Structures are given as C-alpha cells and as structure tokens.
Amino acid sequence: MTLSPARLLALFLCAGLAACAHNQAPCPPVAPGSAGADGLPDWHDVITDPDHVRLRDWRKAFVAGLDQARQGGHGAEIDAEGRLLDPDAGTDGATLPVGHYRCRTIKVGAKDTARTSYIAYPAHHCQVRPSDKLTRLVELDGLQKPSGRLYPDGPSRTVFLGTMILGDEQKPIAYGRDADRDMVGAVQRIGDKQWRMLIPDPAWESKIDVMELVPEN
Known part of the structure; x- marks a missing residue:
C-alpha cells in the first residue's frame, strides 16, 4: 500500500x-x-491493497475489456458510445458537483467465457451528497447500488472508495470489511456536464464497469 x-x-x-x-x-x-x-x-x-492494484491498472483493464467486447461482436455499440468508452477521454474537472444524476452502467469484457462481453443497463438515479469533508456518491435504485466516498486526486481524477448495496439492504457495509463488496473507481469528466466512473476488475462479471453520470437538471 x-x-x-x-x-x-x-x-x-x-x-x-x-x-x-x-x-x-x-x-x-x-x-x-x-x-x-x-x-x-x-x-x-483508506484503500485496500487489492483495490490499489485495481486502481493503478484501470487503463489495462479498460483496454482488455474493449478488445474482448469487440471480438465478441460489440464494436458498433462501443463506437456509438463515443467518449464514454474511450480510455483517453478524461479531462480536467473531475469533481462531481453535489446533486442528482442519471447514471447508467455498461459492463465491458467478461471474467469467463460463460458471460457476455458487453452489457448496457438502463439508467438509474444517483445522488452526490456531502459526507463530512468529502462527498458521497450513492445509487438510489436498482438491485446493485454502489455507495462510497469521493476523494479529490488532482484536477483530472476523483477516487471512489465504497461498497455494493445488494437487493433490499438499507445501508452499505463499511469499506474494507468484505473484499467481494469493496469497490474502487476513478471518476473522470468526459464532456460538458458528463462524467464517468471507471470500476476496474470488479468482483463479479466484467473486466471493467463504466458508469456514466449526467446531472438530472
């Protein structure tokens, strides 16, 4: 660490x-x-050793996931997303303002051959709210809801450390208690009022999860 x-x-x-x-x-x-x-x-x-490795290797996971998805016949879908699925699209302005967001997740690549290499989910509602001296990103609906704190890390990246809320659970478990629930993400700005959170090598399913965040207002 x-x-x-x-x-x-x-x-x-x-x-x-x-x-x-x-x-x-x-x-x-x-x-x-x-x-x-x-x-x-x-x-x-705060970050655990495994998550530190994942965060360090986010671009490697992104490229590997895209290559696998293209080989699986999803090239047109990837191209249609433009900057969202461009590994080098991040710009300055990574801080997410407090407020409500429309967030949708695309799972890119697969951990095993039994899974599809590209899944785009419908948008959900997310919120960025104050949390002590930081802010917290919370997904408000869905069966798998990320919840975690956002740590400044320079103008071009914010680091997300959190856990996954499953099913009808009412609150997240503490980060660092369950490796299968822990999540690490790199938040980047990719356009005017458009951000993404890259979750490399998540515990389940994909090579990388890409969450798009767009303000609701």
Missing part, C-alpha cells in the same frame, strides 16, 4: 515517541482517512 506523506510523518513521530517513552506502550495506528496536507482525508490511507 502506498502511504501518503501525512501518514508517513505520523508513523515517524509515533516511532520517535515510543523510543523515548519510559513505558513503551504500543503505538496507536493512524485512523483511516486521516487528513492530508490540504486538510481533506487522503484515499491512500
């Missing part, structure tokens, strides 16, 4: 205190989501 400068500093200070203390009590761990230099929680302090 990559440690942020804030976490490295905290660990260094803690080690120094332990060395000079008369009663060397165990050093308490840095709380997940501890504030970085900008005062906001840092995703490096």
